Amino acid sequence: MSRRRIDSRNGPTGLLGEIQTLINTEPMDSVYDITGELGRGKFAVVRRCVERSTGKVFAAKFLRKRRRGRDCRAEVVHEMGVLEAARNNPRVVNLHAAYETDHDIILLLEYAAGGEIFDHCDCDELLPEGQITRLIRQTLEGVHLLHQTSVVHLDLKPQNILLTSLAPLGDIKIVDFGLARKLGMVGELREILGTPEYVAPEILNYEPITTATDLWSVGVIAYMLVTGESPFAGDDKQETYLNVSQVNVDYSQEAFSRVSELAVDFIRKLLVKTPEDRPSAADCMTHPWLWQQHQYPSTEPVLPRTPRERSSGTKWAAPAEDPEDKENFTLDSPHTQAKKFRFEEETPAATNSGDGDF
Ligand code: ADP
Numbered sequence: 001m002s003r004r005r006i007d008s009r010n011g012p013t014g015l016l017g018e019i020q021t022l023i024n025t026e027p028m029d030s031v032y033d034i035t036g037e038l039g040r041g042k043f044a045v046v047r048r049c050v051e052r053s054t055g056k057v058f059a060a061k062f063l064r065k066r067r068r069g070r071d072c073r074a075e076v077v078h079e080m081g082v083l084e085a086a087r088n089n090p091r092v093v094n095l096h097a098a099y100e101t102d103h104d105i106i107l108l109l110e111y112a113a114g115g116e117i118f119d120h121c122d123c124d125e126l127l128p129e130g131q132i133t134r135l136i137r138q139t140l141e142g143v144h145l146l147h148q149t150s151v152v153h154l155d156l157k158p159q160n161i162l163l164t165s166l167a168p169l170g171d172i173k174i175v176d177f178g179l180a181r182k183l184g185m186v187g188e189l190r191e192i193l194g195t196p197e198y199v200a201p202e203i204l205n206y207e208p209i210t211t212a213t214d215l216w217s218v219g220v221i222a223y224m225l226v227t228g229e230s231p232f233a234g235d236d237k238q239e240t241y242l243n244v245s246q247v248n249v250d251y252s253q254e255a256f257s258r259v260s261e262l263a264v265d266f267i268r269k270l271l272v273k274t275p276e277d278r279p280s281a282a283d284c285m286t287h288p289w290l291w292q293q294h295q296y297p298s299t300e301p302v303l304p305r306t307p308r309e310r311s312s313g314t315k316w317a318a319p320a321e322d323p324e325d326k327e328n329f330t331l332d333s334p335h336t337q338a339k340k341f342r343f344e345e346e347t348p349a350a351t352n353s354g355d356g357d358f
């Protein structure tokens with residue numbers, strides 16, 4: 001996680017100060033056993049822990065209150081506030097309890113046992129497209145519900161989208177609300193934040209941040225899940241920034257061999273420079289890629305793939321479509337109905353499905 005630089009002209013930018021969760025000051029190890037580390041960032045360590053009385057597993061996020069010589073307790077409390085506000089969002093990790101020590105605030109979070117979807121972007125065997133669309137649908141559902149309450153995540157990336165289980169592949173849970181903001185609280189939000197390869201052009205250009213900023217990130221995540229490559233990663237930060245601001249994306253046949261044309265179309269709609277031209281989360285949910293029935297030929301041999309061939313989504317068993325996803329998703333936002341994207345009008349360029357799946 002990169003640190004934010006707050007625009008002083010804007011004053012405090014959308015930090016939620018009021019929380020309901022009681023912050024315990026008694027030692028947490030009187031209640032929980034810490035059993036290992038799950039992940040760490042610049043200012044946080046996440047540890048697996050077990051509630052002794054119930055045997056229930058949680059993820060304890062230890063957030064440092066003091067960072068770079070500055071008291072950042074308000075920012076930690078803000079992260080709690082966002083989690084509380086998203087309590088009814090099934091795609092956001094649940095906040096169970098909180099503790100405070102001299103150095104840290106510790107958030108006891110619902111444990112996502114399946115790890116990061118990043119592990120499925122950066123491995124020899126990518127997920128079949130039918131699973132990818134299920135995960136993207138769930139991510140969009142979570143993002144849509146956040147956006148309905150004017151909350152933007154601003155740090156969506158494969159490391160912050162977790163899975164409830166690995167085998168069978170579970171449901172997604174969005175984590176890490178350290179950079180999340182409530183829009184509309186204090187005028188325009190313009191900040192430099194996020195991780196270079198995942199940030200939208202408007203962040204680099206110091207232009208206003210809106211819900212569309214998160215949709216860019218969904219495009220990056222979809223790209224990574226289908227190709228196994230990070231679309232904007234350059235050899236250094238400078239090159240990465242240049243790739244982002246020029247929207248320099250590789251849609252070549254090589255990168256997208258055996259990825260469906262609809263997948264490319266979906267990604268192309270999101271990775272556009274002008275935020276207003278990106279579909280909203282609700283608009284995205286109507287894209288045909290996400291509802292495609294996938295058929296996987298059972299006779300096809302599973303061959304080792306070269307890195308560029310990782311996207312061959314037809315080699316695995318057919319995923320079970322999850323009808324609940326469709327039912328659970330409600331498109332009742334007044335914002336989302338205003339601008340419907342006509343996905344069917346544009347023809348995707350330079351793709352080679354070759355699967356005959358669609
Ligand atoms: P940071 O703000 O430092 O990036 P995160 O909240 O993203 O912290 O957590 C860091 C990592 O810890 C995540 O990328 C993930 O691998 C792991 N992690 C975080 N929350 C959970 C959770 N609820 N269950 C399981 N693992 C988690």
Ligand code: MG
Pocket residue numbers: 001041159160176
């Ligand atoms: Mg993180």
